[in-house]
Amino acid sequence: MDFVSRFGAAFVRRWIAGVSVDDAVRESALINRAEEQVMINYLGEHFHDMSQVENAVNTYSELIDKMEKNKVHGCIAIKATQLGMGIDDQRCYKNYIFIAKRAQKAGVFVWLDMEEHMYVSKTISLYLKALRERKNIGICIQGKLKRSYADARRIVRMHGRIRLVKGAYDESRRIMYTDREGVFENYLMIMRYLFEHSEEFIIATHDDRIIDSALRLNLIHRKKFAFAMLKGIRGKLAEKIAKQGNTIFIYVPFGPQWLAYSIRRLREGSNIALVLRSVLQQ
Ligand SMILES: Cc1cc2nc3c(=O)[nH]c(=O)nc-3n(C[C@H](O)[C@H](O)[C@H](O)COP(=O)(O)OP(=O)(O)OC[C@H]3O[C@@H](n4cnc5c(N)ncnc54)[C@H](O)[C@@H]3O)c2cc1C
Structure with missing residues (x-):
């Protein structure tokens, strides 16, 4: 294996279930065995071609079928730009409703991931519109954006369901908190x-301070x-949280x-050394 492939394989092993729906379902079964649920995401974003969108919709359909057939405990997470946002917004809405309906039949909840700031308003509008006709859907809100408190209130008042994260994208200081304490507060x-x-x-985080605060608030x-x-x-922490009787979902891409996903995780983590070590040990 050349260096690039070995490096890639190491990424795939650590953060990603594999390339196919079957890989995702197989990995989910292992996670379910540890009393943890899964939140499965088909990787890809910012599609600019309808054939990519169709492929994503078909892949999610296949995934939902196989989750049902294999009794996977969990939900799915999709991105608006996978469904056609930015290419054909009407089609994006139809695709979203199509997936949500299909998922509802299989007893699967559908989360809408949140992308960069230019998609935030449109993604929330898409979600709130769909919420009028579907109940098995929720939306991600990014805690580091200054607008998010107001967005969360608006969504909760409409009985929407929120998955709160810090936010994976670097945006301008004008719209987001950039310091650790600002994001935390x-x-x-x-x-x-x-x-x-x-x-x-x-509450989607690996941050001990937030996890402790959530447990106290509860x-x-x-x-x-x-x-x-x-x-x-932080797999050990996830295990501990599950063993204490809390529900935990593991996001399985x-x-x-x-x-692109792996680069985001590498940037966030201090685990460049860890990944390099696992590559060299192959
Ligand atoms: C289930 C789930 C869904 C998400 N969905 C979205 C989404 O739709 N949109 C979006 O913008 N973001 C999403 N994110 C990513 C999120 O926004 C953050 O980028 C990410 O979770 C890191 O933030 P943190 O809260 O864990 O805090 P951090 O302060 O980043 O991390 C807390 C601690 O966790 C550990 N840690 C965190 N990341 C890593 C890493 N990569 N490698 C090693 N250790 C690490 C470290 O010990 C760190 O000190 C999601 C996250 C989760 C958990």
Whole structure:
């Protein structure tokens, strides 16, 4: 194997289930065995060609079928730009509803991931419109964006379901908090709001301070909430959280377009050395 392939394989092993739907379902079965649920995502974003969109819709359909057949405990996570946002917004809406309907029949919940700031308003509008006709859908909100507290209130007031993350994209200082404490405080403010006003939500983070705060808030509010983490990151902590009786979802990405996702995880983590070590040990 050449260096690039070995490097790629190491990424794939750590953060990504594999390239096919079957790989994702197989990995999910292992995760389910550890009393953790899955949140499966087909990798890819910013499609500019309808054939890529069709392929994504077909892949999610196949995934939902196989999740049902194999009794996978979990949900799926899709991106608006995989469904045609930015190419044909009407088609994007139809695709979203199509997947949500199909998922509902299989008892699968559908999360809408959140992408860069230019898609945020459009993604929230897409979600709120679909919420009028589908109930098995939720949306990701990014805690580091200054607008997110207002967005969360709007969504909760319409009985939407939120998955709160910090946010994976670097945006301008004008629209996001860039320092650790600023992000933390804004995340906490939104999380408190969810505990006080939302019926059901997900706290998606690997941050101990946030996890501890959520557990403390739940002693007061007793909400139906779950944690979520990314595959390959802080797996021991995920295990511990599940063993303590909390619901936890592991985000399981799959598909051939693993590079952009892996670069984001590498940038966030301190695990460049770890990945390099696993490559060299092959
Ligand atoms: C289930 C789930 C779904 C997500 N969906 C979206 C989405 O739709 N849109 C979006 O913008 N973002 C999404 N994200 C990513 C999220 O926005 C953050 O980029 C990511 O979770 C890191 O933030 P953190 O809260 O874990 O805090 P951090 O402060 O980044 O991390 C806390 C601690 O976790 C560990 N850690 C975190 N990341 C890594 C890593 N890569 N490698 C090694 N250790 C690490 C470190 O110990 C770190 O100190 C999602 C995250 C999760 C868990």
